Amino acid sequence: MLNQIQAQNQVIPLWETIPSEIKAADYKENETVKDGKVQSSSLVTIPTLTVFLPKEIKPNQTAIIILPGGGYSHLAIAKEGTKVAEWFTSMGIVAFVLKYRLPSDLIMKDKAIGPLQDSQESVRYVRQNAAKWNIDVTKIGIMGFSAGGHLASTLATHYEEKVYEPASKVSARPDFSLLIYPVISMQNEITHKGSQTNLLGTTPSSALIDSFSNEKRVTAQTPPAFLVHATDDEVVLPENSINYYLALKKNKVTAELHLYEKGGHGFGLGVNGTSKYWTKDCEEWLKSNGY
Numbered sequence: 001m002l003n004q005i006q007a008q009n010q011v012i013p014l015w016e017t018i019p020s021e022i023k024a025a026d027y028k029e030n031e032t033v034k035d036g037k038v039q040s041s042s043l044v045t046i047p048t049l050t051v052f053l054p055k056e057i058k059p060n061q062t063a064i065i066i067l068p069g070g071g072y073s074h075l076a077i078a079k080e081g082t083k084v085a086e087w088f089t090s091m092g093i094v095a096f097v098l099k100y101r102l103p104s105d106l107i108m109k110d111k112a113i114g115p116l117q118d119s120q121e122s123v124r125y126v127r128q129n130a131a132k133w134n135i136d137v138t139k140i141g142i143m144g145f146s147a148g149g150h151l152a153s154t155l156a157t158h159y160e161e162k163v164y165e166p167a168s169k170v171s172a173r174p175d176f177s178l179l180i181y182p183v184i185s186m187q188n189e190i191t192h193k194g195s196q197t198n199l200l201g202t203t204p205s206s207a208l209i210d211s212f213s214n215e216k217r218v219t220a221q222t223p224p225a226f227l228v229h230a231t232d233d234e235v236v237l238p239e240n241s242i243n244y245y246l247a248l249k250k251n252k253v254t255a256e257l258h259l260y261e262k263g264g265h266g267f268g269l270g271v272n273g274t275s276k277y278w279t280k281d282c283e284e285w286l287k288s289n290g291y
Contacts, residue, residue: 014047014098014125019117019164020109027106037082042074044101047118049125052085052095053133060136062291063094064178065122069146069266072103072115072198079268080145080180087269091283093291094133098122100151103199112200112208113163119155120163120172127170139291141223142174146236146266147195149182150214153244156225157217176291177225178282181233181265184240186212192236215240218247224254226285228278230263256285 024045032040054061066088068080075081077097085095100118103111123140130137144152152174159173166172183192186200186209200208210216225248229241238259248255263275270276 010051012049012051012125014049014118014121018047018101020114022107022109024106027104034078037078039076039078040070040074041077041099042070042102043104044075044099045107047101047121048099049122050082050085050097050099051133052082052089052097054089054092054094056092057134058092059134060139061092061094061134062139062141062286063096063126063130063133063135064088064141064143065096065098065119065126065174067098067100067119067142067144067148067151069144069148070102071192071194072147072150073194074102075099075148076145076266076268079266080148083269084143084145087279091286093286094135096122096126112212115151115199116154116158116161117164119151120159121166123155123159123172123174124166124168124170128168139175141176141178141291143178143180144182145180145268147183147192147198149179150184150195150199150212152177153179153182153184153214153225154212156223157214157219173221174223176223176289179225179227179241179244180278181229181236181263181267182227182240182244183236184214184244186210190237190239190243215243215247218244218251218253220251220253222248222251222253224248224289225256226282227255227257228260228275228282229258230260230265230267230273230275232262233265235265256281
């Protein structure tokens with residue numbers, strides 16, 4: 001059995017039947033590959049979970065499901081997925097990269113909830129199959145970058161919302177969330193316009209905007225969060241992280257926010273400026289919280 005487990009990077013299709021799917025024959029997944037590794041994916045029709053296991057399998061392991069960013073138009077699979085998963089396995093954490101469907105009227109009946117269906121199901125799947133990978137069912141976290149951070153915070157605040165008929169009664173609530181330069185809000189003043197248009201359409205109602213402005217959806221039951229943003233991020237304003245942090249604080253949910261002076265947007269595991277040290281801060285946070 002262990003040998004099967006060690007067969008690295010197993011790719012698991014997330015659904016037997018994709019909920020509220022529309023079949024579109026000419027809608028085909030498009031991958032950008034460099035040096036034999038997938039860098040980016042768009043037009044995703046079949047959501048998958050790719051499993052990354054630490055060298056040493058221990059009991060009661062932590063698991064983290066990673067949601068790459070890309071403005072809800074593509075997925076930065078390498079920079080905000082595979083590389084991050086390998087970093088987690090080096091710390092002894094089981095990592096999953098979720099290749100989620102991007103919002104599209106061509107393949108889904110309600111594009112605003114398509115990505116949420118995939119992220120809810122990913123947590124349910126990992127929780128149901130936790131024993132297979134020695135995962136502690138109370139240590140399943142979600143991590144999102146940029147628009148993936150919007151999806152991760154949507155899951156953290158909408159995990160109870162019934163957006164499909166789940167096959168199991170298992171909870172879709174993540175135990176914690178790691179939000180890296182996340183889009184949190186859909187409010188016009190601070191949202192990332194591309195993500196807002198891709199997810200909610202060109203003329204979303206104020207009710208729809210409010211529903212997906214996750215800083216307005218925080219309750220005392222929202223999972224604890226670790227947030228990272230650069231002050232000089234002009235693509236996704238740091239107010240996204242700040243407002244979510246303040247909402248968590250107001251609801252007495254434990255949270256840690258790191259605002260770095262420099263880093264811009266999309267720094268992945270860290271490039272230059274002070275933001276390149278966020279991974280150390282994240283590691284410390286995971287340790288101090290017993291993950």
